[in-house]
Amino acid sequence: MIPLQRVEVSPHTRTLLTRWTGRVEDAGATVPAARAEWRIATAPKRQVRTALESMARGAVRCMYCDDSRATDIDHFEPLERAPLRAFVWVNHLLACSFCNSNAKRSQYPVSADGTCLLVDPTTEDPTDHLRLLLKSGRYEPVQGSVKGEETIRVFGLNRADLVTGRVNAFIRACSNLRDWHGLCRNADPEADSVARALLDSPFIDVVHAMTRLGPGVAATVVGPPTVPALDAWRAEHSPSFRVGRPRGDADIADDPVADDGRDGHRRGGTAAGTSSRTVMRNYGLTWTDPTGTHRASAVAYDRPSAEHRKRDLEDAGCTRVDIVAVRPGELPEPPG
Template sequence: MAREEWTRAKAAKNHVREALESMTRGAVRCMYCDDNRGTDIDHFQPLENAPLRAFEWPNHLLACSWCNSNAKRSLYPVDADGVCLLVDPSAEDPAGHLRLLLKSGLYEPVAKSVKGSETIRVFGLNRSELVKGRMDAFYRSRSMLRDWHLRCQDADPDANRVAQALLDSPFIDVVYAMIRLKPAVAGVVVGPETVPALEAWRAEHSL
């Protein structure tokens, strides 16, 4: 019955979709993979588990059709106490459970976090196309950061446009992972030529 009501509620779904799209970046990215365009309203806790949450605003996220229909589907792992084992990107910082390895493009759980492991598994965060996309984004982001920094130093008005283009790019999680690098390892990971730009970006676009 909940699914039937949700299917018929076209006006409500349009309202929810517009609100979610206003909260996303750039070209309306999927809130799970940050790669594809978000096209589907996903019930974070599936209707099969919680039919009464069909129209509950905190239970709605914008996902691409792949993440919604092929990866997550109706999966909703919980622990022995019924607590969800998925990272809810609208309610908690994913960095508390997930770590992005910049040079490999792979995610790994932080400190063997069960929630991190289950999130990687359920959403397929390490599927090959996402790994390649993050690796490409790593090299692209370093170049854009250096370009942005040079333009800032030259007082070039296009610096802001470069910064916005970077923020609107897919896989912005790569840039956030770079920001979180400790100074002692930043040079090794991003290269010493990128460190000044990264430090300037961190100061202006801190998390």
């Protein structure tokens, strides 16, 4: 499991989801009502899927196991528990049929105070709760993390096929990184194709875990021949896309009600899940890598993510690392 950046859906989609939440309310706000409305909601599901696919890594992989094709829209908090969240945008994730229908199903463990005990990769960094052991292919909870334990159990992250797949993916990733690094040193344009293939491959969580290895253990885990390639990869690609929650009142604009778009009624924004709008502040980075090449980030970050990425680049020997505010949809230019 890797961190993912949740996108902001269009005003049209927000209105559509609000309207369909109203339909669930009008039908009694029951589980059968939510299921019935979700079953026939062709247009909302199409909009949600399109937005989720823009967030997914690789060839639209499952957001839980990072292996199979994501075929299902999963309600993170199940309809059995929260029927009025059937059409809440932030309650939707993409999952493969096994993770959705065989593993998770309607499970949603909570603590005594009602806090969810499952990792949502769009609101937190899974590595705060989960640790991937690269050589064994198994996940273990970070010490003391009940959320890590429950996430592994509910999603079946250590089922045999995933463990075997991660072990094989680790072996391939080490080889791919060495190939990519050799192509980079020869200024071969094929290096970009190798990088894209690696980023689009199943089990991207393996590559993500490799980039987060500390200097003291990297040689032991990946082997000395792979360490220079891994260091170069860290400088080129972010080891973490850490998702930051909104911080401070300036980042959030709250509208207490949202128009449901039907009979002129105004519905509570909490039920619709679309009235609280997060204003994302985007940042890119520019730097000079150890070879003297000027570079710029290929993705936008929130401020904490940008600071995290800046430290990683500096640790990798990059200089002139600057955080640059960018508008949505824009990226910085490499320094001149």
